[in-house]
Amino acid sequence: MKTKCSILLQLFLGVALLLGMAKSDPDPLQDYCIADNKSPQYFFTNGAPCINPDEAESSHFATSVLSKPGNTRNIFGFNVTLTNTVNLPGLNTQGLTLARVDIADNGIVVPHSHPRASEVTICLEGLIHVGFVDTSKRLYTRTLRAGDAFVFPKGLIHYLYNGSPMARAVAVSGLNSQNPGAQLTSVATFTSIPEIPDEVLKKAFQISEPDVIKIRRNLGG
Numbered sequence: 001m002k003t004k005c006s007i008l009l010q011l012f013l014g015v016a017l018l019l020g021m022a023k024s025d026p027d028p029l030q031d032y033c034i035a036d037n038k039s040p041q042y043f044f045t046n047g048a049p050c051i052n053p054d055e056a057e058s059s060h061f062a063t064s065v066l067s068k069p070g071n072t073r074n075i076f077g078f079n080v081t082l083t084n085t086v087n088l089p090g091l092n093t094q095g096l097t098l099a100r101v102d103i104a105d106n107g108i109v110v111p112h113s114h115p116r117a118s119e120v121t122i123c124l125e126g127l128i129h130v131g132f133v134d135t136s137k138r139l140y141t142r143t144l145r146a147g148d149a150f151v152f153p154k155g156l157i158h159y160l161y162n163g164s165p166m167a168r169a170v171a172v173s174g175l176n177s178q179n180p181g182a183q184l185t186s187v188a189t190f191t192s193i194p195e196i197p198d199e200v201l202k203k204a205f206q207i208s209e210p211d212v213i214k215i216r217r218n219l220g221g
């Protein structure tokens with residue numbers, strides 16, 4: 001009897017934990033909450049404070065920020081343009097972000113993770129090799145052509161690589177948070193402020209002091 005009870009309890013706790021972990025942004029309590037980007041902020045909420053709903057206009061729900069390619073002239077050859085509560089105030093509290101991903105020929109969106117969102121990407125142009133690694137170190141990969149889509153589960157390290165030396169690639173991603181956050185694995189590890197102690201990086205990556213210095217310099221740290 002006792003064991004049956006504890007098995008049930010374990011099951012219940014397991015399901016509750018799973019549901020809790022799968023949660024994205026909290027549900028909105030109103031139809032919309034247009035982000036107030038003008039008033040000075042005196043108090044800080046989970047998300048942006050809203051304007052008076054009577055002042056809502058269609059333009060608050062529209063943006064053209066994704067219409068232009070981002071500048072990909074950087075060491076990795078990629079640029080991500082995101083909607084957010086400033087360029088698309090009607091997005092506030094809706095639990096959504098749309099991202100335009102431009103990748104130069106041979107460019108790469110380096111391995112990174114989004115702590116607060118799952119992501120689904122559709123390739124619009126070019127050929128993109130995508131992949132993510134799960135918590136048991138298994139790699140899932142695919143080559144996307146125009147029209148193909150791929151899911152990156154929440155919080156897992158993933159990348160997008162344009163293997164073509166001739167053509168750019170363009171993708172659009174939807175993420176289920178208005179503030180997904182992004183940590184580029186190599187950049188966060190080697191160029192944090194202040195720096196992670198060299199001893200830690202040497203041990204973690206099994207590299208020498210000159211390696212640490214070189215990688216930091218390569219990544220602009």
Ligand SMILES: *[C@@H]1O[C@H](CO)[C@@H](O)[C@H](O)[C@H]1NC(C)=O
Pocket residue numbers: 069070071072073074078079080
């Ligand atoms: C991305 O593109 C925008 C617009 O061209 C530019 O202002 C920004 O500096 C670029 N970001 C990177 C990391 O290159």
